[in-house]
Amino acid sequence: MLHKLLATVKKEILLLLRDRVGLAVLFVMPVALILVMTLIQDSAFKSINEKGIPVVFVNNDHDSLGNIIEDGLRRNELVYVSDSIDGKPATAESATKAVSEGKFLLGIVIPKGATAAIRKNVAVLVNETMNGADTTNKQQDSVEVSIIVDPVAKKSFLTTITSNLREFISEVKTKIMFETFSEQIAEVIPDKQNAPKNSYQKSQIIHYKEIYASTATDKIVPNAVQHNVPAWAIFAMFFIAIPLSNSILKEKSEGSVFRLHTMPTPFLLLVNGKVIVYVFVCLIQFALMLCVGKFLLPQLGLPALVLGNSMMGILLLTLATAFAATGFGVTVGTLATTDHQAAIMGSLSILLLSALGGIWVPSYVMPEVMRNISAWSPLNWSLEGFYKLFLRGGNVSDILMESFKLVLFFLGTMAISYIYNLKKRRV
Amino acid sequence: MSNPAIIEIEHLTKTFRNAEEPAVNGISFSINRNEIFGLLGPNGAGKTTTISILCGLFPPTSGKVLIDGKDIHTELDSIKNILGIVPQDIALYPTLTARENLAFYGSMYGLYGKSLKDKIEVWLQKLGLKDAANRKVSTYSGGMKRRVNLIAGILHSPKILFLDEPTVGVDVHSRNVIIQHLKEVNASGTTIIYTSHHMEEAEHFCTRVSIIDRGKILTEGTPAELISRNAGSTNLENVFLNLTNRKLRD
Ligand SMILES: Nc1ncnc2c1ncn2[C@@H]1O[C@H](COP(=O)(O)OP(=O)(O)OP(=O)(O)O)[C@@H](O)[C@H]1O
Numbered sequence A: 001m002l003h004k005l006l007a008t009v010k011k012e013i014l015l016l017l018r019d020r021v022g023l024a025v026l027f028v029m030p031v032a033l034i035l036v037m038t039l040i041q042d043s044a045f046k047s048i049n050e051k052g053i054p055v056v057f058v059n060n061d062h063d064s065l066g067n068i069i070e071d072g073l074r075r076n077e078l079v080y081v082s083d084s085i086d087g088k089p090a091t092a093e094s095a096t097k098a099v100s101e102g103k104f105l106l107g108i109v110i111p112k113g114a115t116a117a118i119r120k121n122v123a124v125l126v127n128e129t130m131n132g133a134d135t136t137n138k139q140q141d142s143v144e145v146s147i148i149v150d151p152v153a154k155k156s157f158l159t160t161i162t163s164n165l166r167e168f169i170s171e172v173k174t175k176i177m178f179e180t181f182s183e184q185i186a187e188v189i190p191d192k193q194n195a196p197k198n199s200y201q202k203s204q205i206i207h208y209k210e211i212y213a214s215t216a217t218d219k220i221v222p223n224a225v226q227h228n229v230p231a232w233a234i235f236a237m238f239f240i241a242i243p244l245s246n247s248i249l250k251e252k253s254e255g256s257v258f259r260l261h262t263m264p265t266p267f268l269l270l271v272n273g274k275v276i277v278y279v280f281v282c283l284i285q286f287a288l289m290l291c292v293g294k295f296l297l298p299q300l301g302l303p304a305l306v307l308g309n310s311m312m313g314i315l316l317l318t319l320a321t322a323f324a325a326t327g328f329g330v331t332v333g334t335l336a337t338t339d340h341q342a343a344i345m346g347s348l349s350i351l352l353l354s355a356l357g358g359i360w361v362p363s364y365v366m367p368e369v370m371r372n373i374s375a376w377s378p379l380n381w382s383l384e385g386f387y388k389l390f391l392r393g394g395n396v397s398d399i400l401m402e403s404f405k406l407v408l409f410f411l412g413t414m415a416i417s418y419i420y421n422l423k424k425r426r427v
Numbered sequence B: 001m002s003n004p005a006i007i008e009i010e011h012l013t014k015t016f017r018n019a020e021e022p023a024v025n026g027i028s029f030s031i032n033r034n035e036i037f038g039l040l041g042p043n044g045a046g047k048t049t050t051i052s053i054l055c056g057l058f059p060p061t062s063g064k065v066l067i068d069g070k071d072i073h074t075e076l077d078s079i080k081n082i083l084g085i086v087p088q089d090i091a092l093y094p095t096l097t098a099r100e101n102l103a104f105y106g107s108m109y110g111l112y113g114k115s116l117k118d119k120i121e122v123w124l125q126k127l128g129l130k131d132a133a134n135r136k137v138s139t140y141s142g143g144m145k146r147r148v149n150l151i152a153g154i155l156h157s158p159k160i161l162f163l164d165e166p167t168v169g170v171d172v173h174s175r176n177v178i179i180q181h182l183k184e185v186n187a188s189g190t191t192i193i194y195t196s197h198h199m200e201e202a203e204h205f206c207t208r209v210s211i212i213d214r215g216k217i218l219t220e221g222t223p224a225e226l227i228s229r230n231a232g233s234t235n236l237e238n239v240f241l242n243l244t245n246r247k248l249r250d
């Protein structure tokens, strides 16, 4: 049996090596796609950066909170902050009007006395804490920062902005809290006033930020590289369906199946020989794509691909994706009756599944309905998995579900092909 | 081994799914060990269909087939091991060389290592393909492809060999070489089932023939018997034309 399997694998490798066009499809096309798509999207990204997403900012506070938020917004490359409308200083009313007219995508209004309110509440809190008073029934300060939203604003952008705002508010709160505490402490222990205060405060703030950041990254939008490299690598893996189905159909049209079906070799073994070879091809493809992301893209002035920190996770997910892609190819090759049909059926279905799966346009910018449909595309399972690994520092346990679904998809497609084959042979 | 028949067919019928008429219509015959059995008939007579059923490509609609005493319905897997098939249509990978094709098909019949290599070389030599053996099959002439197609079916020295028009498009010289080698294969213990439109070749090659048309057997016997049975016939071709006197086939 092993000899037979090896012979099948060898035959498939030879067939593949002799198929120059097929090889080009497998390796040259995805590299080209990654380069083109990343460059296009990167420049699109940059053009947004140059102008920025227009945000109108109304600072009625003119104190710590308002200033920190304004500072933060101005430092954010994604947004272009303006505090006046048509040359006049913006007010809450004019900002609302301007956003509704589409002049700005977003308006942010910091109410008057916001910082003072925080400071006051904190002072009360600190005082009571220092004096051992019961604070549980005290009302927390609530600072109402209004966000005026243009309905066309993307949800992902909104979540990023609101989480940024929340972060700024906490930062201000923490800062004020420490200032107040320090003053109190200084009153109690005046000689220790200078030295520890600032460093303590700083480290605490950074600490606080870190905690926040780990949940905030959940909403981090990948840059062009982090999205395009895994996306097109997955796309390329699924594209092996074309040469794979072609190889299956060639065997039909070249008459080899006549022999193959009458040989004392289970047909499944022959198919498995194909699967082994093409899964291996997928792995090579993926490695190539990662190299492009890591080494070639930086040469073109793009950010380098960040792989995250779970090599095992990457291997597992890639393997699962490779099997899913191969199974898909086998099914296409089985269902189609001519290689022409397979090429059309294969490429169209992959285009469809990839569009749905968020390869072309990431699914997080899709409308809700599409995002729900997206979750049915195996390319999406894989992409989500790679987001987890590359963007959120996930490890093997985080992508088990995605891998499992992909393997299940593989088994499903193989079962369909097997059953269809049995039926089709009953002439 | 008391049973001289290696293939026994009873009331074999095959009606393709969308066909009105059966392609094979209730035929019965048996083939003895070491025979060279000719299955002759005009285009569309049902020769390839019969062979396809015998080698397990698809099951018959009805009827019984025993091969080497085993029922094709239930023991197809073990039957396949003793069969060799040379299909009517070339079944080779065009982008592989002759050696690579033969190595693959040989392996599928359980050959490997040195014995596989040796057998490939012997046959390439016998059929004059040694010089071209490392060229892609797609660069071969029609006759050369036929010869490789032939080797792929006999490499593993099968007990039963199906030859579906093995010499179509082969020049006279190669044809004689092929027939000569096939006789040797037969002499070493392989039963051969052979189809052809070449009556002269069949007359000299086959020990027994059966003429079929429209899925039915018209007559059966040694070539000499058939010729003597049909008044006015001096060779198998006369017999064939008399029996299957019809217009062009679809
Ligand atoms: N897969 C198929 N599906 C439907 N009909 C078929 C199929 N294969 C063969 N037939 C029909 O069955 C009949 C017998 O065909 P078969 O190939 O057995 O003829 P043959 O004797 O081998 O002819 P030839 O000498 O031309 O090779 C023909 O009418 C053919 O059209």
Ligand SMILES: [Mg+2]
Residues within 6 Å of the ligand: B047, B048, B049, B088, B164
């Ligand atoms: Mg035929």
